[in-house]
Amino acid sequence: MSLIATLARLEAVSTGRARPTATVRHRHLSERPLVFVPLTTAGEAGAPLGALVGTDRDAPRLLVVAQPRDRDLRFAFLAELADIVLPYIDSYADAVEAAERSETDPETGKRVKVEVELCSDAPQLIVPSRAGVEYVRLLGRSMRFRRTAEQDPQTPYPAPPRVPLLGRWLTHFGERSRVPGSSLLLALTEVLGRHWATGQSSLEDQHLGALLAWIAPPGGDSGAEAALHAELARDDKGQLLCPPAGPATDPAFDNKLLAPAIERYDRARTALAAAEDGLQADDRLGELTAAERVIHELVLSRTLPTWEKVWQGLDLLRELPEGAHVEERWTRDRWSFTGHRDRVVAGEPPQPRRDDAVTAANKLATREREQGRLDAQEALDDPLVMAGRRLAGEAFAGEVVDVVMTYSEGKRPSPRPLVTVRTDDRPHLGERVRVFRSLGGKPQAAEFVRRAGPDGAGGADGPEDEGLLVLRIVDKMGRGKEPEEGSVPEKGDRVCFTLFEHEQRGGAKLPDPEDTPWTHGGPPGEPVPETADSVTEEDTL
Structure with missing residues (x-):
């Protein structure tokens, strides 16, 4: 349970109403x-x-x-x-x-x-x-x-x-x-x-x-x-x-109302089956119908x-x-x-x-991937959920206080702007840890460079300020020498970066079911020991 959820439960106890x-x-x-x-x-x-x-x-x-x-x-x-x-x-x-x-x-x-x-x-x-x-x-x-x-x-x-x-x-x-x-x-x-x-x-x-x-x-x-x-x-x-x-039903309902009603229904059905003539059958059919109506009213x-x-x-x-x-x-x-x-x-x-080994592994991988995607998307959609991730040190938000344009080294230098963000959050950042922000619905990546000083410089040559973070933007800026408009935060912008990825990566490709090794149900070519239509006691209501 996140800290936000814990606080919401405590507020619910205090106020007497559920909290969003x-x-x-x-x-x-x-x-x-x-x-x-x-x-x-x-x-x-x-x-x-x-x-x-x-x-x-x-x-x-x-x-x-x-x-x-x-x-x-x-x-x-x-x-x-x-x-x-x-x-x-x-x-x-x-x-x-x-x-x-x-x-x-x-x-x-x-x-x-x-x-x-x-x-x-x-x-x-x-x-x-x-x-x-x-x-x-x-x-x-x-x-x-x-x-x-x-x-x-x-x-x-x-x-x-x-x-x-x-x-x-x-x-x-x-x-x-x-x-x-x-x-x-x-x-x-x-x-x-x-x-x-x-x-x-x-x-x-x-x-x-x-x-x-x-x-x-x-x-x-x-x-x-x-x-x-x-x-x-x-x-x-x-x-x-x-x-x-x-x-499931309430035991008091089962014992006091339902059981007598079903017993009455059973007696009426038995009496109808034992009827000797049409007139007697009509009377007992009426009793059966009345008993069935009582059960309908109870279920309703x-x-x-x-x-x-x-x-x-x-x-x-x-x-x-x-x-x-x-x-x-x-x-x-x-x-x-x-x-x-x-x-x-x-x-x-x-x-x-029962699923075979490959199908079961694929299902597990899919559910793990979808869980990661759901956690990320809920945080991106909802500032209250994002607040919980920020309290956990998995994201941070703040104001851009400085932007310095730098370029990568190589034959074709690419823009790598340094963005300084002032934040009150305490994210769990280490050297060259990647962070992400949503840009037009797509994740833009940046690298954590250092904690800046009070004047924005800091680093190894000056005192560090825990609230000033220097980030290097590394993608989603276009292919030109200059970044595309809107792809780099400007001074005064409010930004939110996450330490978790917004999109989940796929895992390694699993073998086809017919190529599954003997350790997981093979070797290939052996007949499946249990057909899809087999019925066991567990399948019987």
Whole structure:
């Protein structure tokens, strides 16, 4: 946790309200996100009980599994979920634009630019909390390996046709959510926690009601009082007034309301199956319908408060202006969405349960690179985030007090101006350490030369002033003998330099999967021990 975040939490405790830790919004928000509020049963990992899902704030779709242990009812729930989610995804798959992408020419081995299709926009899935993201990944894993009757007529318990496809998409959303800065799948508590600091722990921030209570406490309550009420307040039946954001339910709800309702449903279903004539069947069908309606009302009572709070949180986030680099990161999400769309259309198999060594290494390298890029871009977009980097000695800002034009040695001297900056920051600078500033959206590099004296000279021949830094600009000044206009700071300018790079460098090229050595799954030519469609107990809900 940065010093700025620590100070913000202390201020939140002191003032009773959450304090902002960002001045802009660092995540993309779609104009039409799909909000998914899942609910699961206790005791069986991933067994769905119900969900509220949809893009219309005022008209959510309620999905319910009256008996979560019934495989047929679970498949019906997943099929209905697919009928909602897949059309939403498909609505973004057809609208495309022309874009250029670098690819390796198989004949020459050189990188060339080719024109390809890029989806103009991409779908966005919003869940209440971090646990919701893990549940999406679990659903994807349990669904993408399912066999349909068309694929395998002999398979026991065939899945509805669209269920495996939904599993592949949910797996992609879940995998993409692990890439720092991605916005295809967002946990609302994570996004709100990035932009506001509360007076409670990050674990307590996973309770959406408590988090919103700190950010916008109702009435004249303090954040702590409102959060405590959101966490503990119960009605006269002993049920929480603000249910947890799921997917787990409250034990009091399970024991006092849900279990008796499901038991009543089971009795009614058993009685209907044992009916001896049509009149008796009609009466017992009415009892079954009434029991099922009670379960629907119970699920709605647990999910609707969370549904409303998700949209309340989105309203708070939309009040913040979007950061300058957010659109760039969303473009990478669009590339990811387009790539998976193409793999599905091409008929490629579902994602394997375990990645091979090369794929896993590439994923890790990508996430590390994106984390570095995200940290740099958030600081460049947001002065409050940059202030944290300055306090940590990773950046400094100040006023240019002197500019001396010098040139490099050689046959063709290039401009290497010396810029003296007065700053109150204390950056961790060493000899010839490179620093960077943003110039027209591109990083301009400079080298730290020395600390100047009070008169700007200093160095080895005079006393040094900790607040005067002499830097040598080394690039982004054009190809001429004289620097291009605006490429060199002028006396009196306010500048900000960072010790971290603004763009992340790529790592070494990894071998192709078929050339992986035996230490990492080879030797080449051996059959893969596990096919993509294999099903294990862990894949079964």
